[in-house]
Every structure is written in C-alpha cells, then in structure tokens.
Amino acid sequence: MQKREVRNQQIGRYGEDAVALYLANRGAEVIDRNWRIKEGEIDIVARNQSGLFLFVEVKTRSSLAFGHPLESITPQKAGRLQRLALAWLATHRALGCEYRIDCAAVLLHINSEPQIDYRAGVL
C-alpha cells in the first residue's frame, strides 16, 4: 500500500473518531461504526436522546486546498447514503424507525483541535 493512502486512511479514521466524540458529548449513543456492505460504508450510526437513528457521513480534510469537504458529496453519493441507511435499518430489524442522515466536515489543524462542521438532516 502506498504511503499516501495509509496517511489518508489515518486522517479519515482520526476525523471519524473526532465526530464520534462530538456526538457522544452531545448525548448521542454511537451504535455502529464503519458498517460496510457491498454497496458502501456508513461511517457512524448513532442514536440520539429522542431515539432518532443518525447516519453520519464524515469527510475529513487537512486543508481547504481542494474545496470544502462536503462539496465532494455528489447527488449520487447522497443517494447511496440514503440506500445504505435503509439497508442498515433492514439488517437490524429497525425498518420504520425514524432516522436522519447527517454530514460532518472535519478540518484538521496541526496544533489545535480539529474543526467540526456538523450539518443535520442534509437529505
């Protein structure tokens, strides 16, 4: 595996950890992480205090040189998030439960805390 890919995976992992912590700090319970099926992966599944399932896509960047992190979520990708969420609910016999799809942009800084831009209910 190339060096750069390893680094990107580490960055991604780090961003997801940061968002999981962010959610936990706000009283949501993280139920699942990196749930993967053939079609793709859900970064974080959480349940907030009112029992709503949250499916969170995390985008992490170490600079804004390539634009805002959330700009990389195309309409196709958004559609896939929707299908993955339903697949997760079906797998866990929770179809029909209220759920929401969120996105979080994480911008890493060298000497300070990562900056999290959390957008609820993007679809």
Place this chain on the structure above:
Amino acid sequence: MSVAQVKAISLLGLVGEVVLVESDISDGLPSYSLLGLPDAALNESRDRVRAAIVNSELNWPNRKVVVSLSPAWLPKSGSSFDLPIALSLLSAQGAIPEEGLQETIFIGELALDGSIRSIRGVLPILIAASRAGIKRAVIPSANIEESSLLTGINSIGMSHLRDVVEWLRNGAPDVARTNVSESKFTHENQADFADVAGQKSARFAAEISAVGGHHLLMIGAPGAGKTMIAQRLPSILPELSTDAAIEVSAMHSIAGGFAQRSPLSLLPPFVAPHHSATRVAIVGGGANVIRPGACSLAHNGVLFIDEAPECDAGILDSLRQPLESGNISISRSIGTVIFPAQFLLVLAANPCPCGKFLGRGRNCTCSSLQVRRYLAKLSGPLMDRIDLKIEVDSISRSEFSAMQSGEASSQIRARVIAARARAAERFAEYSWKLNSQIPSQALRRDFAPERSALNFLHDELDRERITARGLHKIIRVAWSIADLRGGKVPTLEDVQLAHSMREKGRAI
C-alpha cells in the same frame, strides 16, 4: 438560515421589468440552484459569481444556496444579473448591510477576478428602472457614459465587486454624478456635402427629403455619387432632441453597437445594411434575445440600402409595415416586442444590371427584358411609399473640372431647420411634425395647395397618370418645397416640381 433581496432589471426588447433576486442559504450539502427561467448565459452565472466572490476575498457560502429570480414566470437572459446575485448571496450571509440594497438596482457582469464588466442595454435598463420609481442604480463603470443622458436616476459606476461591497458597508452614500465629458457629438467631422461635385438635382432632392422626411430613391450609373449623397444626408438633418437621442441610444445599446456610435451623440443615425442582409437583420428578431434590426437602429435617422434591386425578394417589402406605422412588432416564443422604426428610407439602384441604361442607353449591354426585370424588383407597393425618385447622372467634365466645392452641409442644414420650423408652426395643433406625415383627410381639408396646382393634379388624375395616393404624396412633397422656398402655400410650380420628382423613376 437567512434570506436577502436585491433588485435588478430584466429586459425584453426595450421594455424592462424589475426583478427581485432573492437568495436563501440553508444548512445542507453545498449546492446552488438558480430558479426563475434563466437562459444559458444566466445559468453559467454560478461559476462566475463564485469565482468573483472568492477572488474578492469574500466568503462563498458552502451551504445549500437557492437563488430565485422573481417574477418566476418571466424568462430572463444575459449576464447582467451576476452582480445582483453576488450581492444577494453576500447579504444573505450578513456580509453586507441590507439598507443600501433598498431602492437601488444593481446590474453588471462579473469577471472571474471580481471586476465588473460592461453589459448591453444599460440605457433601456435605466429608463425602465426610472419608470419603476427607482432613484439609484449601480452599473458597470464602463457603461457610465450611457447613463449621462438620463436625469431621473442617479447612476453610480463601479468597476469591482469589492468596491461595491465597500460602498455598501460605508452606508451606501449618494455619489455625485460621475462627470462625463460634456462634449456631445454633433455634426462636426462628418462627411460634408461640400465634397459632392455637381449633382444639383440630387442635392436638391436630398434637401427636400430632409425637410419633409420623404423617402428617396436614387437611380444612377455606378460611380455617379449616389452613396456619397446618401452618406451625407444625416449631416443636413437637424440634431436630435435629447429624448430622441435617448431613444436612439437605447436601441443601439441593446443591439450592442456602441463601438460605432457614442451614446451621447445627437447625430441622426445612419445605417447602411449590405444588400445581402437577411430579413431578421433588417427588421430585427432572434430566438432568446430579441434584437432590433437595421430599420430600428435607423430610427430617427437614415436607412440606406445600396444596390436595392440586388436584395433578396421580400427583404425590401418587409420594410413596408414599419414605413406605414413607424414601428415594428416582432413576435417570438418568449414574447412580442415592439421597436420604434421611424426612419428616412434612401434606396440607391443602378438603372440596369450593367448600370449604363441612362439617357439613350447607348452603352448598355443588357437586354430589354433584363432592364425591365431589374427595377421591377422594387415592388409597386414599396415604390408607392417613396416620394422622391430621381436620376443621378454621371457628372460632366465641366462640373468636375470646376472643382468648385459645393455648398457645405451646414448651410443646407440651416435651410432645412428653418423649413422644418415653418412646418412645425403650421402643425402646432396637430399630432404630426413633418410634411410626409400629414394624413390624407387633413391634406384635402386644411393643407390643399393653390387652386391652379390642384387643377393640374386633378387633370393628371383624370388621365390616370397618377393615383389618388400619388396625388397626396405629391402635395406633401410640394409642401416641403414651399417650406424650403418660404412660401405660404404650395404653388403650381411647387406641385409640378414635386410631381416630376415623384414620377421620374417610373419613366426609366
């Protein structure tokens, strides 16, 4: 999250409507949608506006952006909405105060670096804004000259998005009218009748044409000077009034022709389309943006068509409607537009395909059928609307070698202005201003020529040498001749002269 409104103007033809540019920025994935029937150029505004905002060191909202141009049913086109869209986005983010955006319209295309580029149609946009009761406009500084003819609206020229933002943050103070050079373009440095050697009768016909607004046909050999005379016709027409000049400049502004014509010019326009011009080029048209054609660009001025019989069939006849009504109505799927088109039509033609069938026509190499067919391309109904038909002879050796320069345009113009003033006095209580515009009933009732002149015309009518319409036309031209002479009423002599000038072309 937040909503903002900025005013702009959408043009259809010369008519503008106030458009509200509304932006809503909400949470969600970054996206941008532009609503309200934008055309292709307008849809591309997204990338221009974004680059301009970012390169002006302002913040682009990485959120869900919806820009709506209302009223939504009105199709909108062009790049003039770039600036209002950018400002409405900045205002929705709270980057600029809302107060300065009220009661002001903003127009301008944005370059990628944030500078504001000139657009077409600034003058009609400002007229529309002013009619809608808007007192202030921010326009591209490159277009500021166009605004200087207008007094009802305070136009502020801006050259960069940053300047506009700065101005709004400073409370949008009123800016003193940008000073534009006061020198309005007049008749100086124009082609002058002094350059025309000889051609006494053609000069006289041009003068009458200028006095009464009579359409003119010149038939003559190649090189006789038809084009020279036509080009000099604007130089003997009176200067345009400010209102007329605004009308003309507005038309040239939407056609995008300011390179050739200064917006401040008081000169009557001179438009000379080539005889290969299409019908749309002559009368105006276009699918998404309806543009004026040559006949509207020549409004309040001269439309000159050289080699008129060479025009495609129907092109000249498409001028019949504007000749009759003084405007042209163009209908397309996006709407119907009416452009004014009151022009002085000047046609030039050779007498035959080889151009030598003049006098006894000895050197002419055309067959008689060719000769007949050539001028027959100028249709009867069109010819009927042309009051002056004259032959332009090749100038003789004595005229040429005399080298005495002819009378200068300024002298002729002084006579034309005096004659028009006499006509205007006579028409004070009527709705028309020129002799060519006198309606037929009024011509019989109030503006009949002398008894003897009328008898002469009735004789001609009896002999079927002229038609009833022809009779009226002759009297109108006779009035112009009388005005030029300073006479109170057209005499037999005036009418005979008018008669010979009208009917001559047919004798060929």
